[in-house]
Amino acid sequence: MSGNGQVYEVFARKKRADRFEHVGAVSAPNEQLARVYAWQTYDEAKWFEMTVAPRDAFAAVNRPQAPFTLGGPGGRAPGADSR
Amino acid sequence: MGRFTDEELQRKVQEGFIVESEEDMTETYKRALITQLTVQGDTELISAPAYFMAARDAPSTNTMVSATAIIQDELGHANIAYRLLEDLGVDRHWLLYEREPAHFKHPYGFDQPLMNWAELVSANALYDRAGITLLGDVHRNTSYGPLKRGLVKVSLEENFHLRHGEVWIRRFAEAGGAAKEAVQRTLDWMFPMGVEWFGMPDDRKHHNAQLDFRLKGMTNDQLRRTWLKAVVPLCEELGYDLPAQYDPGTDEVELTYELPCQYDPEARRWLFNETITWKQVFQRWKARGPMNEQYVDSLRRSRFAVERLLAA
Ligand SMILES: [Fe+2]
Numbered sequence: 026m027s028g029n030g031q032v033y034e035v036f037a038r039k040k041r042a043d044r045f046e047h048v049g050a051v052s053a054p055n056e057q058l059a060r061v062y063a064w065q066t067y068d069e070a071k072w073f074e075m076t077v078a079p080r081d082a083f084a085a086v087n088r089p090q091a092p093f094t095l096g097g098p099g100g101r102a103p104g105a106d107s108r
Numbered sequence: 109m110g111r112f113t114d115e116e117l118q119r120k121v122q123e124g125f126i127v128e129s130e131e132d133m134t135e136t137y138k139r140a141l142i143t144q145l146t147v148q149g150d151t152e153l154i155s156a157p158a159y160f161m162a163a164r165d166a167p168s169t170n171t172m173v174s175a176t177a178i179i180q181d182e183l184g185h186a187n188i189a190y191r192l193l194e195d196l197g198v199d200r201h202w203l204l205y206e207r208e209p210a211h212f213k214h215p216y217g218f219d220q221p222l223m224n225w226a227e228l229v230s231a232n233a234l235y236d237r238a239g240i241t242l243l244g245d246v247h248r249n250t251s252y253g254p255l256k257r258g259l260v261k262v263s264l265e266e267n268f269h270l271r272h273g274e275v276w277i278r279r280f281a282e283a284g285g286a287a288k289e290a291v292q293r294t295l296d297w298m299f300p301m302g303v304e305w306f307g308m309p310d311d312r313k314h315h316n317a318q319l320d321f322r323l324k325g326m327t328n329d330q331l332r333r334t335w336l337k338a339v340v341p342l343c344e345e346l347g348y349d350l351p352a353q354y355d356p357g358t359d360e361v362e363l364t365y366e367l368p369c370q371y372d373p374e375a376r377r378w379l380f381n382e383t384i385t386w387k388q389v390f391q392r393w394k395a396r397g398p399m400n401e402q403y404v405d406s407l408r409r410s411r412f413a414v415e416r417l418l419a420a
């Protein structure tokens with residue numbers, strides 16, 4: 026987790042009918058700054074919509090661990106309660 | 109970690125296996141990946157103060173805005189690399205704020221001052237081209253899934269930087285006179301920096317974990333050749349002189365000086381007659397160049413100033 030708070034995954038889509046894409050991640054001390062960092066960092070397109078979610082909010086469905094598990098605190102196993 | 113041995117993983121990635129988690133890795137793989145990402149992140153990060161130094165000479169508000177947009181892109185690219193390193197257990201605060209400036213891993217070319225607009229756009233044309241050559245290869249070939257995804261944004265934006273550089277050096281060439289001369293003087297010291305950017309020649313490297321684990325696809329010499337074949341014909345077309353020649357018959361570029369050679373950073377001049385060994389080049393890189401400390405310091409100064417202000 027480090028001094029930077031926690032990891033937020035960033036999703037975005039270019040227009041209404043599109044699916045959301047996972048465009049990256051940011052480390053931030055809180056959700057408000059995560060939103061700012063995400064918008065500033067992933068500015069490669071004119072996004073219609075962008076959203077962030079804390080990494081540890083993701084639950085695995087078919088694999089033993091949720092994605093984004095590398096090294097970080099996220100990626101909880103199924104059944105483990107997040108908060 | 110520990111599902112595979114090094115040999116098993118090497119065979120799997122050569123067959124197209126994509127690594128997605130720590131348990132897919134071996135210790136050797138992870139170490140090679142961390143080195144690669146550190147070089148990548150440091151290069152992106154240090155390009156920001158280097159470009160900023162030159163951007164202060166922007167000829168108008170509009171050009172200042174486009175230079176600032178490039179600098180902001182580079183900081184975003186650095187963030188992507190450091191974010192991936194954080195997932196591998198590397199402390200980002202340490203990377204950014206605690207390392208000795210001399211321990212950063214960016215190329216020697218970004219330890220040099222960039223003095224004016226001609227130098228900024230030449231760097232876009234040469235160094236961002238080097239970045240595209242290196243990262244484009246990684247993007248196509250890397251066995252590390254998270255990096256492959258992270259590079260989508262980077263590749264897109266690097267192409268803007270390159271176009272910015274190429275459009276401007278063309279404009280300077282067409283203007284002729286003192287304008288063209290300013291770019292020519294820049295290329296005189298910057299072009300051989302670009303040649304060195306790709307590291308030791310292949311016959312100096314015994315084995316290469318980044319190739320064995322498919323963290324990249326091309327060797328140093330293949331990457332250097334790709335860069336030369338993009339840069340040299342363009343500069344020739346624009347009427348700039350480089351110590352290299354493009355042969356359209358064979359589609360090959362030949363350097364017209366002996367590699368490696370010595371550089372005098374004070375005079376900003378290559379001593380083409382002073383041939384040295386690669387070991388000496390390596391020592392020059394390790395000792396770092398004239399702007400190393402200043403560039404690193406400029407990235408740290410404001411943050412600590414703000415912290416002091418808030419603590420007061
Ligand atoms: Fe970049």
Ligand SMILES: [Fe+2]
Pocket residue numbers: 182236239265266269
């Ligand atoms: Fe760039």
